[in-house]
Structures are given as C-alpha cells and as structure tokens.
Amino acid sequence: MPTPAESMSNHPLPTPTRDLDRARADLDQFGFCLLADAMEPRWLAALRTRIDEQALAEEQAGIAYFDGAPHQNWGTFRDDTGQPRSSSFSRHAGGVNQRLWMLVNKGDVFLDILAHRDSRELVGHVLGEHYILSSFTANIANPGGVAMKLHTDQWWAPAPTRRGRDNLRVGSMARDRFDVDEVPPSMIAPAACCNIMWMLDDFTEENGATRVVPGSHMSGRQPDPVADAALETIPAVARAGTAMIFEGRLWHGTGANIGNTTRRGLLTTYCGPQYRPQENFTIGTDPAVLDAASPDLLQLLGFRVWGGYGRTDSPLVDFVDRGAPPVGEMHPR
Numbered sequence: 001m002p003t004p005a006e007s008m009s010n011h012p013l014p015t016p017t018r019d020l021d022r023a024r025a026d027l028d029q030f031g032f033c034l035l036a037d038a039m040e041p042r043w044l045a046a047l048r049t050r051i052d053e054q055a056l057a058e059e060q061a062g063i064a065y066f067d068g069a070p071h072q073n074w075g076t077f078r079d080d081t082g083q084p085r086s087s088s089f090s091r092h093a094g095g096v097n098q099r100l101w102m103l104v105n106k107g108d109v110f111l112d113i114l115a116h117r118d119s120r121e122l123v124g125h126v127l128g129e130h131y132i133l134s135s136f137t138a139n140i141a142n143p144g145g146v147a148m149k150l151h152t153d154q155w156w157a158p159a160p161t162r163r164g165r166d167n168l169r170v171g172s173m174a175r176d177r178f179d180v181d182e183v184p185p186s187m188i189a190p191a192a193c194c195n196i197m198w199m200l201d202d203f204t205e206e207n208g209a210t211r212v213v214p215g216s217h218m219s220g221r222q223p224d225p226v227a228d229a230a231l232e233t234i235p236a237v238a239r240a241g242t243a244m245i246f247e248g249r250l251w252h253g254t255g256a257n258i259g260n261t262t263r264r265g266l267l268t269t270y271c272g273p274q275y276r277p278q279e280n281f282t283i284g285t286d287p288a289v290l291d292a293a294s295p296d297l298l299q300l301l302g303f304r305v306w307g308g309y310g311r312t313d314s315p316l317v318d319f320v321d322r323g324a325p326p327v328g329e330m331h332p333r
Contacts, residue, residue: 013214016238020118023245024125031217032236032246035118039198039241043112048200050107051138051264055098068097068145068254097145097254100138102279103266104301105286110136113268114300119196122245123270126194133300134193134269135278139254141208141263147256150213150223150233151175153269154248157192159220160185178222188220192275193248198266202240208257209235210244210265216251223251273306282320290322 014026016036026033039047058064103110113119114133123131155175161167168179203209211233216223223231228251235255236244246252248271257263271277281301290298298304298319308315313327 013234016242020121023122027122027125027245027247030214031250032212032214032244032252033122034236034238035122035243035245036238037241038116038119038243039200041241043109044200044241046109047113047198047266048264050109051100051140051200051266054100054106055138055140058100059098065099065101066095066097067099068095068141068148095145096142097257098138098140098142100140101135102284103136103138104133104281104289105284110266111289111297113198113266114297115294116243119243119245119268123194123196126191126245126247127270127272130273130306131194131270132273132275132277132302133279133281134271134275135267136269137267137279139265139267141254141257141265143257143260143262145208145254145257147208147211148253149225150211150228150231150251150253152222152249152251153195154189154192154271155222156275157189157248159189160187180221184220188218189249191217191247191249193269193271195246195248195270196268197236197244197246198268199238199240199242199244200264200266201262203236203238203242203244203263203265204259205235205237205255206257206259207261207263208255208259209237209263210246211235211253211255212246213251217247217249219249219251270300273302273304274309277302295319 014030014033016034017023018036023033023035055064100106114136155178156173158170158173159179159181161179161181162183162185165181168177173179197210201207213231213233238244269278282303285301290301293301302310303320303322305311305315305317305320310320311317312320312324
C-alpha cells in the first residue's frame with residue numbers, strides 16, 4: 001500500500017478541480033477527489049441556515065445526537081429522567097460533535113443535493129450504473145472534538161479468502177471484528193459504497209478536516225488500530241462549497257477540531273442496490289416526501305426493484321407500489 005509520501009512522489013495529491021476526468025483519475029489512484037464549486041453561494045447559504053436551524057431545534061427538543069468523545073467512549077449516561085441508560089441504544093454517545101440523521105425528511109434544500117449531476121457521475125464511476133442511497137446525514141464538528149480512529153465505510157464487505165480456509169462468517173463481522181488472513185490473498189474486494197462530504201465551511205487541518213490515507217483503498221484490508229496507529233494521514237482541506245468524493249475502501253476519519261470555530265459537513269453515502277443501507281428509507285421517509293418524489297429519488301430510496309430484489313410480490317414490476325395492499329392468504333371459491 002502506498003504511503004502518502006509515496007503517493008505524492010508519483011503524482012500530486014488531489015486538489016479541488018472542476019474537471020471530471022481529473023476527478024475520476026484521482027478517485028482511481030488515491031481513493032478520493034475534490035470537486036470544486038459543487039455548491040454555488042446562494043445554495044450553500046441556504047444549506048447552512050437549514051442545518052443550523054435543524055441542529056438547534058433538535059437540541060431544544062432533547063433529541064440531539066452527539067459523539068466524538070475521547071476513544072469514542074460509549075459508556076453509561078443518564079436520560080431525560082436522570083436514570084442510567086445504555087448509550088448503545090441512545091441518542092447520545094458522548095462528545096461535542098452533533099450529527100443529524102435522515103436529512104431526506106428535513107428540508108427540500110437537502111433533496112437538491114441528491115440530484116447534483118457531476119457528483120452523481122463520480123458516484124457512478126465508483127459503483128456503476130445502479131446504486132442506492134445508504135444514508136444522508138450531517139456532521140457538525142465543534143471545537144474540542146477528538147479525532148475519529150481510522151476506518152473504512154465498507155467494513156461489512158467480506159474480503160476474498162483462500163480455498164479451504166476457515167474464514168470469519170459474514171454474519172459474525174462487526175466494525176471491530178474483521179476477517180484477517182495471516183496470508184493475505186492476492187486479490188482485493190471491489191468498492192461497494194461511495195461517500196460524498198459536502199463542505200459547508202472551509203475544511204482546514206485546525207477545524208478537523210477529514211483525514212485520509214491516500215491509496216489505502218488498494219490495500220485490500222481494514223486498518224489495524226495497533227499496527228497502523230502511527231500511520232501518516234493527511235487532512236482533506238478545501239474551501240466551503242467543495243464536495244469530497246471518496247470510495248468506501250479508503251481509510252479515513254473525522255479530524256480533531258482544535259480550533260475555535262464549528263465545521264459543518266453533509267454526508268451522502270451510496271451503496272450497490274444489493275446491500276442493506278445504513279438508513280431504512282423505505283420505512284423512515286416521510287410519506288409527503290415520497291408522494292412528491294421523482295422516479296430517480298424513489299430509486300435512490302430503495303423503491304425500485306433491482307434484479308428481483310426489494311420487491312413485495314412480483315419481481316417483474318419496476319417500482320414497489322406503496323399503496324398496494326399485500327396479497328395474503330387466499331382460498332379458491
């Protein structure tokens with residue numbers, strides 16, 4: 001796997017560009033690219049306003065979610081009644097970084113992002129012609145937040161293994177439990193998901209810009225918290241309005257915000273249509289959003305049948321009919 005220094009010796013690291021060919025080449029070589037001026041100023045301002053309003057309202061309502069504590073601490077804390085409660089099923093994981101979930105329900109201005117042509121072109125370069133939305137969230141990195149440990153976003157994708165080897169079963173995989181072969185196979189798994197970080201503020205090293213290991217998407221493995229602890233990372237710095245597209249195998253993590261300003265970003269994650277998304281859009285999307293949705297949005301949200309998968313009855317339909325009653329037990333007349 002190339003180190004950042006080795007990558008820089010082969011080719012300059014990605015910088016913001018409007019050239020889609022350059023962006024595709026950066027994705028292939030480094031695992032990420034920076035799409036310049038993805039959000040024009042008026043749209044960027046509207047997104048900032050909507051994010052700030054939603055974040056404050058969720059905090060006032062007592063449903064805000066925060067993380068980014070030291071070592072990603074998931075200890076016991078107290079709920080609204082003052083009673084201890086396990087944080088693994090809570091809205092609060094400890095820390096100062098606020099996250100907003102299911103942005104498809106939280107304003108039309110967010111839905112416009114999903115129709116952004118150039119970013120979708122780059123997602124298609126990574127995933128192919130068919131893919132769905134896995135999650136649509138916001139990460140508000142406040143001062144004092146610590147760096148997230150290096151990880152990939154397709155930890156759930158089984159790696160190739162050797163014939164006759166007793167590999168870890170797919171249902172036993174977890175974020176911190178991977179199938180590690182003492183003899184690395186000669187092949188690696190393909191990209192199965194792709195992320196876009198929409199930078200609503202300038203991303204700087206000081207305010208916790210996403211840190212990456214360029215070229216790590218070709219390593220064929222997950223980062224090891226011990227063996228890779230001292231590995232060099234670089235911050236993906238760019239001006240507000242930039243979109244950072246990075247594929248699911250890239251080693252990355254939120255940087256520590258050691259500055260005195262908040263850093264806001266939106267995250268759209270896409271995956272192949274055969275995978276389970278992070279957010280359950282078919283259940284959780286507001287019916288009003290679905291009623292007004294275009295065929296493209298319905299496809300992204302998982303309502304299009306793909307290869308017979310995702311259907312409720314016949315595999316021959318293009319889209320699931322949300323209003324159709326299920327076919328239940330029947331008897332001949």
